[in-house]
Amino acid sequence: MEFDLKTHSVREVNQALHDLPKDQETEVVVNGISGDHNIAVGMDQPAKITLNGHVGYFCAGMNKEAEIVINGNAGQGLAENMMSGKVHVKGNASQSAAATAHGGLLVVDGDAAARCGISMKGVNIVVKGSVGHMSAFMGQSGCLVVCGDAGEALGDSLYEAHLYVKGTVASLGADCIEKEMRPEHVEELSALLKEAGCDDDPHDFTRYGSARQLYTFKVDNASAY
Amino acid sequence: MCGIVGLYLKNSALESQLGKLFEPMIIAMTGRGPDSAGFAIYGDEVSEDMIKLTLQHEDEHYPWHDLASLLEETFGTSVSVLHNANAAVLKLAAEEEPVRKVIEEFDSSIRIMSVGRSIEILKEVGLPENIAERFNLAGMKGTHIVGHTRMATESGVTMEGSHPFSTGMDLCLVHNGSLSNHNRLREELEHKGIHFETENDSEVAAGYLTWRLREGASVEEALQGAIEDLDGFFTFTVGTKDGFAVVRDPIACKPAVMAETDDYVAMASEYHALSTLPGIENAKLWEPDPGKVYFWGKG
Amino acid sequence: MTMEKPGLIESATFSRDVIHEIQRAAETGIYDIRGFGAKRKVPHFDDLLFLGASMSRYPLEGYREKCGTDVTLGTRFAKNPIKLDIPVTIAGMSFGALSANAKEALGRGANMVGTSTTTGDGGMTPEERKTSKTLVYQYLPSRYGMNPDDLRKADAIEVVLGQGAKPGGGGMLLGQKITDRVAQMRNLPKGIDQRSACRHPDWTGPDDLAIKILELREITDWKVPIYIKVGATRTYYDVKLAVKAGADVIVVDGMQGGTAATQDVFIEHVGIPTMAAIPQAVRALQEMDMHRKVQLIVSGGIRSGADVAKAMALGADAVAIGTAALVALGCNHPKWDEEYRKIGSAAGFYDDYHEGKCPAGISTQDTELASRLNPEEAGRRLANYLHVLTMEAQTLARACGKSHLHNLEPEDLVALNVEAAAMAGVPLAGTDWIPGRSGY
Numbered sequence: 001m002e003f004d005l006k007t008h009s010v011r012e013v014n015q016a017l018h019d020l021p022k023d024q025e026t027e028v029v030v031n032g033i034s035g036d037h038n039i040a041v042g043m044d045q046p047a048k049i050t051l052n053g054h055v056g057y058f059c060a061g062m063n064k065e066a067e068i069v070i071n072g073n074a075g076q077g078l079a080e081n082m083m084s085g086k087v088h089v090k091g092n093a094s095q096s097a098a099a100t101a102h103g104g105l106l107v108v109d110g111d112a113a114a115r116c117g118i119s120m121k122g123v124n125i126v127v128k129g130s131v132g133h134m135s136a137f138m139g140q141s142g143c144l145v146v147c148g149d150a151g152e153a154l155g156d157s158l159y160e161a162h163l164y165v166k167g168t169v170a171s172l173g174a175d176c177i178e179k180e181m182r183p184e185h186v187e188e189l190s191a192l193l194k195e196a197g198c199d200d201d202p203h204d205f206t207r208y209g210s211a212r213q214l215y216t217f218k219v220d221n222a223s224a225y
Numbered sequence: 226m227c228g229i230v231g232l233y234l235k236n237s238a239l240e241s242q243l244g245k246l247f248e249p250m251i252i253a254m255t256g257r258g259p260d261s262a263g264f265a266i267y268g269d270e271v272s273e274d275m276i277k278l279t280l281q282h283e284d285e286h287y288p289w290h291d292l293a294s295l296l297e298e299t300f301g302t303s304v305s306v307l308h309n310a311n312a313a314v315l316k317l318a319a320e321e322e323p324v325r326k327v328i329e330e331f332d333s334s335i336r337i338m339s340v341g342r343s344i345e346i347l348k349e350v351g352l353p354e355n356i357a358e359r360f361n362l363a364g365m366k367g368t369h370i371v372g373h374t375r376m377a378t379e380s381g382v383t384m385e386g387s388h389p390f391s392t393g394m395d396l397c398l399v400h401n402g403s404l405s406n407h408n409r410l411r412e413e414l415e416h417k418g419i420h421f422e423t424e425n426d427s428e429v430a431a432g433y434l435t436w437r438l439r440e441g442a443s444v445e446e447a448l449q450g451a452i453e454d455l456d457g458f459f460t461f462t463v464g465t466k467d468g469f470a471v472v473r474d475p476i477a478c479k480p481a482v483m484a485e486t487d488d489y490v491a492m493a494s495e496y497h498a499l500s501t502l503p504g505i506e507n508a509k510l511w512e513p514d515p516g517k518v519y520f521w522g523k524g
Numbered sequence: 525m526t527m528e529k530p531g532l533i534e535s536a537t538f539s540r541d542v543i544h545e546i547q548r549a550a551e552t553g554i555y556d557i558r559g560f561g562a563k564r565k566v567p568h569f570d571d572l573l574f575l576g577a578s579m580s581r582y583p584l585e586g587y588r589e590k591c592g593t594d595v596t597l598g599t600r601f602a603k604n605p606i607k608l609d610i611p612v613t614i615a616g617m618s619f620g621a622l623s624a625n626a627k628e629a630l631g632r633g634a635n636m637v638g639t640s641t642t643t644g645d646g647g648m649t650p651e652e653r654k655t656s657k658t659l660v661y662q663y664l665p666s667r668y669g670m671n672p673d674d675l676r677k678a679d680a681i682e683v684v685l686g687q688g689a690k691p692g693g694g695g696m697l698l699g700q701k702i703t704d705r706v707a708q709m710r711n712l713p714k715g716i717d718q719r720s721a722c723r724h725p726d727w728t729g730p731d732d733l734a735i736k737i738l739e740l741r742e743i744t745d746w747k748v749p750i751y752i753k754v755g756a757t758r759t760y761y762d763v764k765l766a767v768k769a770g771a772d773v774i775v776v777d778g779m780q781g782g783t784a785a786t787q788d789v790f791i792e793h794v795g796i797p798t799m800a801a802i803p804q805a806v807r808a809l810q811e812m813d814m815h816r817k818v819q820l821i822v823s824g825g826i827r828s829g830a831d832v833a834k835a836m837a838l839g840a841d842a843v844a845i846g847t848a849a850l851v852a853l854g855c856n857h858p859k860w861d862e863e864y865r866k867i868g869s870a871a872g873f874y875d876d877y878h879e880g881k882c883p884a885g886i887s888t889q890d891t892e893l894a895s896r897l898n899p900e901e902a903g904r905r906l907a908n909y910l911h912v913l914t915m916e917a918q919t920l921a922r923a924c925g926k927s928h929l930h931n932l933e934p935e936d937l938v939a940l941n942v943e944a945a946a947m948a949g950v951p952l953a954g955t956d957w958i959p960g961r962s963g964y
Contacts, residue, residue, distance in 0.1 A: 014742045034500030037735050042672055042743030054496050054510070057732070058739040062672035073510055075496060076480060077726035077736075081670050094480065094512060096726040100667035102711070113512050114477050118725040119667060121711040133477070133515065138721065140711045157719070159712060215716035216699050217554055226731035226765075257731040259768060376731055376768055379761045402729065458728060478728040494731075 005053075006032035010039055020045045035075065040068055043085070060087045063104060079106050082123055095132070098123050101142070107196045114151065117144045120161050126196035136161055137173065145192050147200050155208050163208040164189050166200060177211045226376045227388070227401040228254025228494045229481070231462050231469050232502075233369040233521050236488040240268065244365030246502060250491070251353045251362075251372040253498040257401075258374025261387035262356045263348020265397040265464045268367025270343040274318045276394075279338040279345045280328070281312045281384070289313040292331055299327050310359045312338070312347055321394065336385075341395030343368075343466050348387040369522070371464040373399035380424040390431030393438050395466035400427035401494055402458035402479045410454070430455060434463065448472045448518045462492060468522015477515030484508040490521040555789060557698070559621075559877025559887060561689055561782040561825065561847055566797040568780070568825060569834040571944030572937050573953060576923040584922035591918040592928035595842050597819045598680060598749020598772040601741070605749055605772075606658060606680055608842070609638030610914045611929060612832055615777075615823050615846035616662045616682060616753075618644025620697055620706045621784030621877065622850075623894035624651055625902070626886040629853050631655030632899060633906025637914070642682060642844075644784075645695050645720055647709050648674040655899075660751065663740065665694060666720035668710040672743060680773070681740055682751040683733070685724075685762075688781025688798070688824040690790040691755025695720035697785060701880040703889040730765040737770040751775050756801035756824065757794070763808035767818055775844065776805050778824025782847035784887065785878030798824035798835070800947035803934075806839030815839065816930075829916020836917070837932035838948060845913075852909035853902040854884040 003013045013030060017040055020026050026047045033039065033053030040049050041058060043066035051059070054072035064083040073091035082101040092110035099115065101123030108116075108125070114132035117125050122142045130148030137153070139161030149167035156173020162185070163176070172178075181189075181203075189202040230250040234240055243266070251262060271277050280289070293304040296317055304317040317324070321340050328335055339346035347360045353374050357363065373388035380386050389397035404410075407429035411421055419432040430451065437447035444465055451461065451472065458478040463470040471492050473481055484491045484499045486508045493499050496510070513519050534540060545556065577583040584591060598605040614634050619627050621644060632655055634641045640658035647669015648661055661678030663670070675681065686692060697706075697718040707714040727736045737750055752766040753775035766774045778798025783791065802822055809815035822835045823844035835843050847855075856864075861871040863883035869876065877887035885897035921929050924936045938953040939945035945952040946959035956962060 011742065011746075015745060018745060035495060035497030037495075037497070038739040038742045041739050042676075044672065054500070056495060056497050057735045058726070061739050062675070062743055064672060073496065075482075076732065077739075080726045081667060081672070083672060092511070094482070095477070099726040100670060102671075114515065115725065119721065121667075137725075138719075159716075215713070217717060226729040228731065256734055376765070377761075378730070378765065379758060401731070480732070 001026060001028045003028070003030045004032040005030065005034070005036055005039075010036050013039065014041060017043060017045070017047065017049070020047050022046075033072070037075070040066065043068070046085075054091070063087060073110070079104070079123075082106065092129070093127075098125050101125075103142075105192075105195060111148065117142075117161070120144065124192055124195075126192055126198065128196070128198060130167065133170070134173070136163055139163070143188065143192055145189060145196070145205070147198060155210070157214060158208075158210040160210060162188065164202075164205040165208065166205045169206075169208070172208065175211050175214045176208055179207045179209045181205070181207045226257065226378055226403065226479075227399075228257030228374040228498070229372070229399050229401050229460060229462050229492070230254055230494070230498050231369070231371040231464070231471070231492040233468050233490045234488065235490065237368075239488055240368060241366050243268065243367045243370055244362045246489075247370050247372065248357045248363045249501040250493060250498045251357060251374060253501070254372075254374040254494060255353050257494055258376045259352060260377045260382040261348065261350045261375045261384070262353035262373065263346065263387045263389055264362065264370055264372035265339065265344055265346045265389040265399075266365055266367045266370045267343045267345075267395070267464065267466065268365075268369075269345075270466075271316050273342070275316055275342065276319060276321055276324065276340060277342060277345070278315045278324065278328075278340050279312055279347065280315060281336045281338050281347075282332075282334060283311065285311050287311070287313070287335075289315070292328065292335070295331055296324065296327060300324070309347070309361070311349075312360070314345055337391075339391045339395075339397065341466065344391075344395045344397060344464065346389050346391055346397055348373075348384065348389065350382055350384055350387065369464070369468055371397065371399055371462050371469055373401075378403050379426065383423065385422045386425045386428070388427060389464065390428055392431045392435040392463070395464075396434070396438065396444070397464040398427070398431040398434055399462050399464075400430055401460045402474065404430060404455055404457035404459065406456040426457070430459065430461065444470055445518050445520065452516055452518075460494070465522065468520065470521075471513050471519045472517070473513055473515045475516035481513050482510065483513060483519075484510050555787045557785055557878055558788055558791070558875045559782065559784050559786075560791075560875035561780045562791050562795075563875075564792050566779065567799060567941075567943045567947055568797060569799055569831045571940045572799070572834050572948055572950065573940060574833070574837075574920050574924055575936055575938060576920075577925045581925045583925050584927060586919065586922055589922070590927060591922050592930075593914050593918060595819070595930070597821070597842065598751075600749075600772045600818055601746065601770070602680075602749040602772050603745075603747045604679075606640060606660075608640060608658065610910060611836065611840075611842035611917075612826075612910055612913050613639050613660075613821065613842055613844045614641040614849050615781075615844040616642035616644045616660070616684065617846055617850075618646040618784065619649045619652065620644070620646040620701060620709070620889070621887060623882075623885055623888050623897065624649065625894050625897040625899045626850070626853060627652050628655045628899035629897060629902035629906060630849060631657075631659075632903025633849075633852070633910065634658070636903065636907035637910040639910065640679065643678075645697075646706065647671060648677070649709075653677055662753075664720065665722060665724045666710075667725065668712075668718075668720070675740070676744055678744075678748060680749045680751060681744070682753050682775065683737065683740070683771075684753045686755035686757075686777075687753065687783065688755045688777030688779050688795050689783035690786045691757045691795050692722060693786060693790050693794070694722035695783070695785070698878050698880075701878070701889050706889060730769045733769040749773055751821070753777060755779075755781070755794075756796045756798065759796070759801045759804040760808045763805045763820075764812060767809070767812050767814050771818060773819045773821060774805065774809075775821040775823065776801050777844075778822070780825030781823055782850075783877075797947065798822060798826075799838070799944065802835060802838040802840055803947070803949040809839075816841065829913045829918075830920060832913050833917040833920040833929065833932060834937065836929050837936050838934055838950075841930070848909070849906055850886055852906045853886055854897060854905070855882070855886050857884055860884055 155176030
């Protein structure tokens with residue numbers, strides 16, 4: 001199945017995608033993309049979708065099941081609230097990639113901008129480049145793997161998400177601390193790196209997690225509120 | 226809230242196509258700003274002893290030549306007039322302040338949109354498409370251009386509230402976002418002699434830059450100051466005689482994407498607006514970091 | 525001032541309540557968190573009166589001559605607008621803040637009278653979807669429990685930017701109420717404080733919201749209406765921006781609107797009264813030629829059919845109730861007075877929804893307490909109450925000669941005092957003076 005956004009509207013493409021059978025894997029290619037928003041949102045089918053070009057906001061939003069590859073950069077809110085499946089962007093991702101996502105895997109070959117994995121709720125994210133400030137803000141669960149560097153306030157107000165960074169961290173957010181890499185973490189990280197096609201050595205990464213000091217109100221932490 | 230676009234040509238061979246390249250960029254930002262649109266185009270530079278003014282009047286058939294005659298008489302120099310829709314570009318050998326004074330006294334309903342040697346600011350209420358057509362944007366030549374589409378937040382939809390805002394000789398500002406400390410700042414700036422026409426927050430940002438530049442700050446220093454002194458959300462693009470600057474607030478709430486090739490540097494609120502530029506497939510693309518001032522241009 | 529005995533004068537500035545709060549703050553080091561809505565007195569619908577028909581107009585005969593109450597919401601873009609029998613809807617209240625039985629009771633009551641209910645922060649429960657015939661799914665900054673399957677099951681989507689109790693603030697669910705099920709729905713560890721974000725994570729500003737709304741429409745194939753809910757503050761501008769961002773319906777929640785848990789300082793000191801917000805919203809819609817095309821739902825302190833009729837006369841298409849619906853279910857009922865007293869409150873005063881100890885079994889996750897609320901009986905009570913609101917509103921509309929609630933107009937109202945006249949934009953009773961509009 002093939003579409004061209006020079007001749008088809010995003011609405012037509014999305015409707016066709018939503019009409020795909022749920023019990024079989026369909027291959028779909030979309031060409032002629034020039035920053036269009038909301039492409040392949042709300043997928044609930046095990047399709048393999050290739051998007052050729054730079055995509056706009058919220059591409060692959062709320063994805064379930066589908067495997068979506070973007071041959072280009074992605075705009076704001078890539079794979080926001082993803083539930084399952086896989087989204088792989090070959091270029092960079094803008095702000096709030098995988099925001100609030102519950103499951104699945106997001107792989108960013110380039111860099112991800114600010115707020116990558118904000119309020120993540122179970123998704124796994126592997127960024128081969130660097131991430132911007134406030135990444136994994138209020139991260140609830142899932143893993144954020146950064147092969148490059150992390151910007152300011154990494155993991156601010158973190159809950160139970162696991163953060164692994166290979167490069168430097170500009171600063172840690174409130175209640176985010178460096179933690180020991182135990183064997184189960186090396187194992188978890190190795191599996192994610194492998195799944196994302198990275199040959200980085202998991203031992204080169206540092207783990208960060210929640211200090212759990214903000215879980216219930218304490219007056220001595222007032223400056224963090 | 227709004228859409229911002231900017232295009233700076235590195236390759237002078239493209240200068241005759243500046244308007245044509247830019248028109249689809251600003252139209253692509255219609256969704257972000259359906260209320261009004263405008264642009265500041267740079268080019269057709271006058272010699273060092275001359276200035277160029279862009280004037281606007283509600284009346285499409287305003288008798289600009291009457292004003293030109295008065296200016297010719299007053300300053301003993303020839304004045305060229307280019308009438309474009311409800312705007313006119315006047316060129317003459319004179320100083321800015323006395324010219325402003327003569328215009329103000331001649332007819333206070335004339336609005337001075339820009340003054341400089343290169344800049345021309347044209348803006349109006351309505352959809353970007355209509356504004357581009359009205360001023361024949363596609364036919365315009367120049368070296369660089371910045372544009373804006375506006376979705377009014379807390380002030381009226383008027384020509385005065387439209388962007389770009391002039392901030393001094395050959396300078397202008399466009400803004401996406403909303404400021405949260407502009408009311409007090411406006412008062413402070415009024416005490417420093419900056420004049421405001423609207424309740425618009427972006428106009429205060431423009432006034433702030435005007436003041437800093439008047440005090441002798443460089444554009445870069447003024448923008449660094451803006452990061453400190455302006456509260457709220459913003460992506461600013463500042464047009465200068467030689468290029469443009471981009472800065473995002475330290476939280477980086479509002480979007481910006483940049484593209485560079487051998488031929489040009491372009492910026493937009495969304496990639497979508499860059500997609501019609503030639504060679505964009507192979508351009509270097511990136512997002513400006515928050516809290517950092519970027520510059521493109523000669524010198 | 526109140527006197528204990530002659531000669532003892534209570535300070536108006538440092539009243540006993542104020543002194544109590546200072547002492548409480550000094551002891552605990554935390555701001556007061558509570559539920560319910562604003563308790564301070566603000567100009568409200570009570571300050572407005574209807575001009576019933578007399579000589580100049582004909583009233584309609586009660587019971588015999590029809591006075592329509594139906595409303596259609598979401599006619600702008602959605603393929604399937606929502607049709608309700610009465611213009612009183614149930615506002616968003618979460619499972620988590622409320623017990624499952626309370627949620628079920630809301631659904632049952634609303635179904636009986638043909639109106640909608642709304643989810644809350646924490647997602648949609650299967651029980652809720654099953655019991656509510658028409659269910660509005662809230663899309664909130666926290667995105668707790670946000671799930672595309674539920675999104676597709678919703679009859680409408682409400683993008684929440686804020687609420688009247690706390691415009692500009694996020695929600696809070698304290699550890700006491702995070703049980704296994706609530707924790708699982710929100711992907712959080714059990715028993716920890718849950719702080720909801722005050723901003724959406726993947727967009728800021730109306731320009732980006734316009735794209736977000738298109739995403740939600742694409743996911744749901746443009747079928748269901750999309751509401752935008754705002755807390756009433758800069759209502760005129762916010763409503764204009766909501767229209768520009770592509771809303772089908774705008775929900776404006778005034779400062780009297782309730783909450784499950786927020787700082788008291790937020791509840792009492794942020795936002796504008798519901799009555800003041802409506803004219804601002806209506807003016808914005810009228811200027812854009814969108815009044816009645818983008819529907820306006822108003823909430824915040826709606827208690828009676830008079831409030832419903834007055835809100836509609838000022839230009840609302842429908843109203844939403846939250847606190848009043850909980851009271852109808854049994855919240856603050858005198859039969860629990862003794863139990864309220866055991867936890868330091870009293871029937872009629874209880875506002876500690878965040879503590880999860882609600883004796884009426886409504887704002888709690890405790891199974892023993894929750895079992896006190898029989899969803900069928902409570903649902904029946906809610907249905908009765910909604911019927912009364914509707915009949916009262918009809919009574920007033922008929923008296924003004926209207927065969928449909930939607931034909932009520934601001935011109936049918938006068939104000940009892942200058943404040944209400946200025947805020948509501950109607951004349952002071954017995955005069956033709958609207959402060960700020962006519963005369964001076």
